[in-house]
Amino acid sequence: MEFLMDPGLWVGLITLIILEIVLGIDNLVFIAILAEKLPPEQRDKARIVGLSLALLMRLALLSVISWLVTLTKPLxxxxxxxFSGRDLILLFGGLFLVYKAVTELHEKMEGKPEVQAAGNVVYAGFWAVVAQIIVLDAVFSLDSVITAIGMVDNIYVMMAAVTIAVMVMLMASKPLTSFVNRHPTVVILCLSFLLLIGISLIAExxxxxxxxGYIYSGIGVAIVIEGFNQFTKRNTAKHQSKIPLRHRTADSILKLMGGKVETAGNSEQLQAQEAFADEERYMIGGVLTLxxxxxxxxMTPRSQISWVDLNDSPEKIRExxxxxxxxLFPVCRxxxxxxxxxxxxxxxxxxxxxxxxxxxxxxxxxPIYxxxxxxxIDAINTLRTSKGSLVMVSDEFGNVQGLISPLDVFEAIAGEFPDADEQLDLVKVGEKEWNASGMLDLYQLELELGMLDxxxxxxxxxxVSGLILDKLQxxxxxxxxxxxxxxxxxxxxxxGNRIKTVHIQA
Structure with a gap:
């Protein structure tokens, strides 16, 4: 047991563990990408099987060190x-890695997965994925074991380092897989890394x-840049989350249906806009804002309500x-x-x-108040129970401010339906020009303009008058x-002091 007290042995073990983990990251990333092709209930099993096979393969190769040494002799x-045996293995392994990286990139970018159907969702076969993992394990294991032989002379130290490194990779495999597949740009980045490694293996x-060091420094820089990208996305999402979810949803749908969009060149968005008529976009926007x-x-404001005073004579009421x-008439005293x-x-x-x-x-x-x-949206049930009658609207002091009816809700969705004695609150007078009543509801104007700001x-x-008065103090x-x-x-x-008519130009 004296050899355990040798500091050089422990330094070599720790150094080798770190190197084995670094060398194993490539293998782990590829396993993560392949495992995602499987049904959710099989992914953990595939990761465990893949890394377990990698450990067994590396331990088996370490046990035949004398044979590995002969792989460097020209064949x-x-x-x-x-070309030595090692050269041939690296060459064919590199070609396989390049082939898989290119096909995976093509699948991600073109959307043509080469998989078998399982129910309504398309997944790959379990053993087909495991077979690919075994091939990659063989390539990466050879590189890993040869590195171990070049660094340490004690076979037990080699085996311990390889075992510990695989165990660390096994614990990190699930969170790494989740992270990689949760971020599409990371998947593309990882596949690019594998392509780079495959080319380096072919060169070897x-x-x-x-x-x-050249390869890993380049990968390291790319990872740092991607880290900044993910950090930016997270901050953007954090700021967007402060906007009410309903507002964000309504904004997205209105933009899709033809509102003011920032990406006017997006053909898919423009096609979606063309699929909706103006009336449909207006009505859906009205529903989303309820x-x-x-x-x-x-509501119909108090000043525009026609009401009956019981203190008046029957003749005056009739007139x-x-x-x-x-x-329908509110009856008051x-x-x-x-x-x-x-x-x-x-x-x-x-x-x-x-x-x-x-x-x-x-x-x-x-009367219902x-x-x-x-x-x-909360008043709809009250209107439903009113059975078509008018519902009075009051303030916190109980004073009547107006009234609403089912027709008012319908107008909020589909636009104005004026009575014979009413005028439209919004009249189009030119291209992107309107004359509006000062009492025009801003939500109605938003729907007409296709915006939510x-x-x-x-x-x-x-x-509209409230907005103008507020902004102009x-x-x-x-x-x-x-x-x-x-x-x-x-x-x-x-x-008087009331804004009666406003000209609006978008």
Whole structure:
């Protein structure tokens, strides 16, 4: 046991372990790429089998050191070049490695896998993959064992170093495989490394020695660059994750369907855009924004509500109901903040002259309230239970701010459907030019423009006039202009302090 106290032996063992691990990385990367072709439940088994065979092969080669030494003696001579057994093994192993690296690169870049079908997913056969691993094990094992013989004289040290190195590789195989196959660019980089190593093996077979330091330094530089690339991608993803998932999803779909895209040269994206009509893109965009829009953004505002005051005479009520095209009316007592019912015009006209019948009608239809900041998607169930009636919208103090109906939700998806007494809030007047009401909903404008950048997160405004007032600090006059997110807004008309009409140019 005295030899265990020799410091030179331990230095040689540690050095050899490090070298064996470095030499084994190539083998490990290739096993990782091949194992990914198998069904998930067989991948761990393939890695274990592959590395176990590598260990057995290397131990077997170490046990016949005298035979390995003879592999360096010339066997054949062709055209003035002599080839030993080792040269031939390296030559054919290098050719095989180049062939596999090129075919794998072709598969990754062209998408033509040479595999067998297993169910609905295409996988390679287990033993076909293992056979390829065995061939690679033979090539890399020979290089590894010859390195061990050149460094250490004690066969037990060689075997210990090889065994420890393979065990380390075995533990690292699963996380390495996961990392390699989780990053497509890393797979391409690894295959490029294998191609480079294959060429170096062919050169070695022809007697042209390429120092390993040159090869590994080049690989090291490429790995550092790829590390920077992965770090950049991770930071980009981290910053993107701060944007709400729903917003990112909506943005991606709207771009695919024809919104403002940064990669206009992407033919696949342009083909997808052509597959959707303008109306389809608008409606899908409207659906995607329902979970972000508040009820206040689609409601009929208080100032535009036609309502009935029970304190008025029956004649005045009848005249008011007949003067507008609406079929439903909020019934109030004294003011809009005291809504006591929502009734149909026909039913109301039938009982105007009968106080008892009028009281019964009012009791039959009690008003339904929702909060103005509730999301539209959450208000749909309330609208469904209202059975086609109007739903009143109130603020935190209980004051009525407006009302919504199922038609308002439909307009949020498909665009405006104005009544006979209403005007369109957005009118196209030229190529990428519109005249808009100051009360125009910004979400509707976003859908028309095919963008998602006008409404900032947690913004207090929901209308075009609100946006202009917010960005211009509340000081607005006719002719004032605002350039925001590449869109130009120009105030055309004012009604007191209220913005009435705005010209928009994209």
């Amino acid at each position: 054949i001579e062709i055209g003035g070049l002599t 077979g022809f007697g042209f020695h390429i120092p390993k 979970a972000e829009r508040s009820v206040a953004s689609i 008011q109901v007949l003067s507008v095209p609406h079929s 004294g003011s809009m903040d005291k809504v006591i019912s929502v009734v149909r015009a026909k039913e109301l006209l039938d009982v105007l002259d009968d106080d008892e019948a009028l009281k019964g009608l009012i009791k039959k239809h009690r 929702i909060f103005e900041k509730m999301k539209v 006008l409404v900032e997160e947690d913004a207090d405004y929901i209308s 509340g000081r607005v006059a006719i002719g004032d202009e605002l350039n925001y997110q590449g869109i130009q807004f120009k105030v055309l008309e004012m009604e």
